[in-house]
Amino acid sequence: MQTSFYFDQTRCSGCYACVLACQSWHSDSSEAISWREVLTFEKGTFPDVSVAFLSLSCCHCLHPACLEVCPVGAISKRESDGIVIVDTDVCLGKDECGKCKVACPYDIPKFGGENNAKMQMCDFCFERLEKGQKPICVMVCPLEALNFGSTEELKNKYKNATRETEGFVHDPQVSASILFNPKYN
Amino acid sequence: MGDHGNQSIPTACCHDCGGRCPYIVHVEEGKARKVEPYPDPALRPCVKVYAFPQKVHAEDRLLFPLKRTGARGDGKFNRISWEEALREVATQLKRVRDTYGASSILGLTANGAVGYLHSPLVLWRLLNMVGGFTNRWGSASNQAAHWASLVNYGTVGTGNSHDDLVNSRLIILWGWNALETMYGTGTPYYLVKAKEAGAKIIYVDVRFTNTAAVLANQWIPIRPGTDTAMLLSMAYVMIREKLLDEDFLKTYTVGFEYFSNYVLGKEDGITKTPLWAEGITGVKADTIEALAREYSTTKPAALMPAYSIGRTSFGAQPFRAAMTLAAMTGSIGISGGNAAGVGSRPGTSGTLGGPGSFPVGESPSEPVLPGGIKPLVVDHSLHKQYRIHTAMVWDAMLTGKAGGYPADIKMVYIACTDCLNQWSNTNKAAEAIKKPEFVVIHEQFMTPTARFADVILPVNSHWERNDCFRGLDYTAYGNKIIEPLGETKSDFEICCELAEKLGIEGYSDKSEDEWIRNVVPEPRDRAGNILSYDEFQKQGIAFTPIREQPIIAFKEQITDLKPFPTPSGKIEIYSEQLVRMGNPDLPPIPKYIPTWENIDDPLAQKYPFQLVTFHPPRRVHSVFYNIPAINKLEPSVVWINSRDASMKNIRNGDKVKVFNDRGATVLMATVTERIIPGVVAIAEGAWYIPDEHGVDHGGNPNVLTKDAPTPCGGIPYNTVLVQIERS
Numbered sequence: 001m002q003t004s005f006y007f008d009q010t011r012c013s014g015c016y017a018c019v020l021a022c023q024s025w026h027s028d029s030s031e032a033i034s035w036r037e038v039l040t041f042e043k044g045t046f047p048d049v050s051v052a053f054l055s056l057s058c059c060h061c062l063h064p065a066c067l068e069v070c071p072v073g074a075i076s077k078r079e080s081d082g083i084v085i086v087d088t089d090v091c092l093g094k095d096e097c098g099k100c101k102v103a104c105p106y107d108i109p110k111f112g113g114e115n116n117a118k119m120q121m122c123d124f125c126f127e128r129l130e131k132g133q134k135p136i137c138v139m140v141c142p143l144e145a146l147n148f149g150s151t152e153e154l155k156n157k158y159k160n161a162t163r164e165t166e167g168f169v170h171d172p173q174v175s176a177s178i179l180f181n182p183k184y185n
Numbered sequence: 186m187g188d189h190g191n192q193s194i195p196t197a198c199c200h201d202c203g204g205r206c207p208y209i210v211h212v213e214e215g216k217a218r219k220v221e222p223y224p225d226p227a228l229r230p231c232v233k234v235y236a237f238p239q240k241v242h243a244e245d246r247l248l249f250p251l252k253r254t255g256a257r258g259d260g261k262f263n264r265i266s267w268e269e270a271l272r273e274v275a276t277q278l279k280r281v282r283d284t285y286g287a288s289s290i291l292g293l294t295a296n297g298a299v300g301y302l303h304s305p306l307v308l309w310r311l312l313n314m315v316g317g318f319t320n321r322w323g324s325a326s327n328q329a330a331h332w333a334s335l336v337n338y339g340t341v342g343t344g345n346s347h348d349d350l351v352n353s354r355l356i357i358l359w360g361w362n363a364l365e366t367m368y369g370t371g372t373p374y375y376l377v378k379a380k381e382a383g384a385k386i387i388y389v390d391v392r393f394t395n396t397a398a399v400l401a402n403q404w405i406p407i408r409p410g411t412d413t414a415m416l417l418s419m420a421y422v423m424i425r426e427k428l429l430d431e432d433f434l435k436t437y438t439v440g441f442e443y444f445s446n447y448v449l450g451k452e453d454g455i456t457k458t459p460l461w462a463e464g465i466t467g468v469k470a471d472t473i474e475a476l477a478r479e480y481s482t483t484k485p486a487a488l489m490p491a492y493s494i495g496r497t498s499f500g501a502q503p504f505r506a507a508m509t510l511a512a513m514t515g516s517i518g519i520s521g522g523n524a525a526g527v528g529s530r531p532g533t534s535g536t537l538g539g540p541g542s543f544p545v546g547e548s549p550s551e552p553v554l555p556g557g558i559k560p561l562v563v564d565h566s567l568h569k570q571y572r573i574h575t576a577m578v579w580d581a582m583l584t585g586k587a588g589g590y591p592a593d594i595k596m597v598y599i600a601c602t603d604c605l606n607q608w609s610n611t612n613k614a615a616e617a618i619k620k621p622e623f624v625v626i627h628e629q630f631m632t633p634t635a636r637f638a639d640v641i642l643p644v645n646s647h648w649e650r651n652d653c654f655r656g657l658d659y660t661a662y663g664n665k666i667i668e669p670l671g672e673t674k675s676d677f678e679i680c681c682e683l684a685e686k687l688g689i690e691g692y693s694d695k696s697e698d699e700w701i702r703n704v705v706p707e708p709r710d711r712a713g714n715i716l717s718y719d720e721f722q723k724q725g726i727a728f729t730p731i732r733e734q735p736i737i738a739f740k741e742q743i744t745d746l747k748p749f750p751t752p753s754g755k756i757e758i759y760s761e762q763l764v765r766m767g768n769p770d771l772p773p774i775p776k777y778i779p780t781w782e783n784i785d786d787p788l789a790q791k792y793p794f795q796l797v798t799f800h801p802p803r804r805v806h807s808v809f810y811n812i813p814a815i816n817k818l819e820p821s822v823v824w825i826n827s828r829d830a831s832m833k834n835i836r837n838g839d840k841v842k843v844f845n846d847r848g849a850t851v852l853m854a855t856v857t858e859r860i861i862p863g864v865v866a867i868a869e870g871a872w873y874i875p876d877e878h879g880v881d882h883g884g885n886p887n888v889l890t891k892d893a894p895t896p897c898g899g900i901p902y903n904t905v906l907v908q909i910e911r912s
Binding site: 010012014021024028049052054141144176 | 232365374551640826859862
């Protein structure tokens with residue numbers, strides 16, 4: 001089973017609730033970084049403008065590039081649910097290594113501001129999932145633009161879901177576990 | 186809800202946006218750290234609540250009473266005891282009252298806390314019992330919308346509940362950045378549902394906001410302060426092409442013929458054609474004609490003007506014009522329509538505070554009429570006689586009675602507001618507030634206003650006290666989560682203790698808990714069953730009133746021919762009341778009056794850009810500015826169109842200075858296609874950080890805004906001329 005995200009780009013308003021909720025759920029520190037980001041894509045010239053947002057965290061790829069390049073095996077993929085997790089105790093750090101960030105086609109691995117910061121990324125709130133709860137980003141989205149489930153469930157629920165959307169290119173090498181309702185057809 | 190010694194406690198947000206969002210706080214090992222929403226998407230809060238753990242535990246929280254040591258405004262303070270602080274404030278209150286009269290005490294409050302108990306009203310009650318005080322009048326928010334709704338409908342309860350939006354086929358959001366300003370928790374959700382149900386959404390605004398990004402089928406950019414001209418020309422098209430609901434106008438309105446004559450040019454010789462409007466608004470005549478036809482032929486259609494268009498120098502006019510269009514199309518009192526008024530729910534007082542609020546008593550400084558001076562009236566003569574307009578409090582401090590104000594201000598008592606930062610002309614405010622003999626403030630942080638206080642009384646956060654909050658469709662119980670940090674106290678506790686120091690009896694005969702029980706309406710669950718108070722507190726949310734269908738404003742007037750609460754009993758497109766008031770800036774029918782600082786003003790030679798100041802999507806006004814996680818998401822920027830930017834040699838991310846004769850602010854340029862050329866936009870609420878030359882480096886647009894009331898009592902935050910240069 002592979003756990004996946006679903007993102008409805010027609011609904012996202014770029015409100016950042018998912019970004020800050022993720023950060024504050026996973027850390028008490030005001031220095032903490034969020035494992036999720038919101039990207040804004042502006043198109044056209046005045047007055048024919050269009051704006052799309054993309055809320056993105058680790059997409060827990062079927063074939064994670066980060067895992068393959070990690071020299072110390074700090075990154076692993078859980079068999080039960082396909083969630084990719086990083087062991088910060090094993091990670092060599094950004095200054096000493098940083099290979100995962102280079103390898104990831106979506107520039108997902110995150111590092112704090114400290115010296116030789118260890119890699120951090122979305123763990124799909126697996127502790128919440130184990131309690132039958134939704135990931136915090138899905139839970140807080142005011143417009144229900146984010147959802148999650150097994151890839152099969154999501155494909156059944158969202159028949160027209162795509163693997164690409166504005167700001168996100170499908171990379172068959174890694175096969176990201178995320179489906180979209182795209183803003184533009 | 187205990188779990189291994191941990192607790193999940195329902196509470197709610199206390200700040201002054203249009204929502205009153207309930208949420209749950211998880212306490213782990215005694216620390217309140219994690220925030221989670223209710224599962225219902227219509228109850229989900231915005232990004233800000235996830236910053237509450239940081240805000241409540243912020244290192245810069247004021248935890249002890251402080252007394253000024255340097256010059257006023259230097260920001261130098263010493264810690265003092267509560268005993269000393271309260272004694273000082275009580276002594277000053279008595280001294281100023283006995284020496285100059287109680288009206289020399291100016292009470293400045295706003296909606297920094299909006300609970301049933303913890304709100305500015307606890308201070309009003311205290312000051313009234315001290316012997317009275319001079320209050321302010323004029324809402325910085327929705328004054329024009331309120332006033333215009335009272336004129337046309339006799340009430341501010343003009344809004345359908347937002348679950349009715351899915352029944353609209355056309356929704357025109359006019360200046361309404363609904364997804365980011367949250368008028369009512371759940372409103373963004375209902376709008377998205379409406380769009381997905383097939384409603385066409387047209388967005389008329391200066392900026393292409395994130396609301397436009399998600400919802401708009403069409404964006405119609407318009408110059409600030411010109412909305413009335415466009416609405417009038419839409420009316421012209423509808424009259425010319427006979428796209429009118431004649432029966433509706435005949436049955437439910439008075440004075441349409443006066444309006445029609447004015448639109449057709451019979452009154453002033455100017456025919457309000459789309460071409461006429463194009464020259465004023467910057468909107469193409471074709472676009473206006475198409476919109477007029479679409480609005481009058483699509484049924485049902487909801488024209489939804491927002492408060493922003495009212496925050497212009499003649500901001501009541503676009504609201505009255507929009508309400509007239511709503512009548513011309515028969516869009517009032519029906520599902521899927523909208524009366525185009527202020528949008529409060531029928532039966533509410535017009536504020537989210539709702540009924541049963543804390544009793545303030547009568548003010549001895551004001552004439553003792555039944556109920557005192559009413560906040561919502563058409564004629565503000567009494568307000569002008571006994572109170573000071575919000576935009577003029579700084580001028581009043583400087584000039585007092587000689588300047589035509591009701592009192593010479595000797596003491597200023599501030600609570601629940603960062604007024605120096607948030608009301609117009611902040612540089613003037615920073616000078617004026619040095620003049621009174623004593624300034625005291627209740628605050629959580631060293632805000633730009635608090636820096637000017639003589640004594641700062643530290644207030645606890647809403648996580649440190651119980652309260653209740655009124656949402657549009659529910660009451661939320663704001664449970665206390667943790668003990669008050671440091672020596673902080675609630676506004677209510679401070680006022681109780683001051684009353685005791687002053688020897689005032691009867692300030693409060695109830696505990697905090699008893700007051701809340703007393704002021705909150707009977708709580709019910711979703712099925713309509715009465716909840717005990719204890720159950721309500723435990724569940725955190727109650728639903729009042731219970732309903733199965735959306736609420737439709739004016740349904741009784743339209744269906745059952747019940748009179749409107751206006752003098753004529755009908756919708757007053759023409760108002761005799763306004764004829765009697767005789768103010769040419771408040772004409773009996775809605776008229777286009779060019780704003781003060783407009784692009785044809787000679788001042789535009791020097792300051793060629795119009796400025797609009799919008800609500801910061803990730804702050805509540807000035808609240809959260811000092812919280813790093815939020816500040817990072819809401820940097821101080823000015824929006825400028827790429828054409829203007831290239832003319833001014835400004836690149837995206839450049840440091841720029843925006844200035845006029847009132848002041849200057851330095852911030853970063855956001856060069857974008859998302860704003861009409863000729864206009865720059867800055868979010869309000871960034872903290873005023875002046876350098877030694879008085880130039881603000883926080884990005885606060887109120888160093889630029891004009892301190893003058895609009896004719897209906899509003900503040901013209903969106904009527905400002907400025908220049909912009911690379912810094």
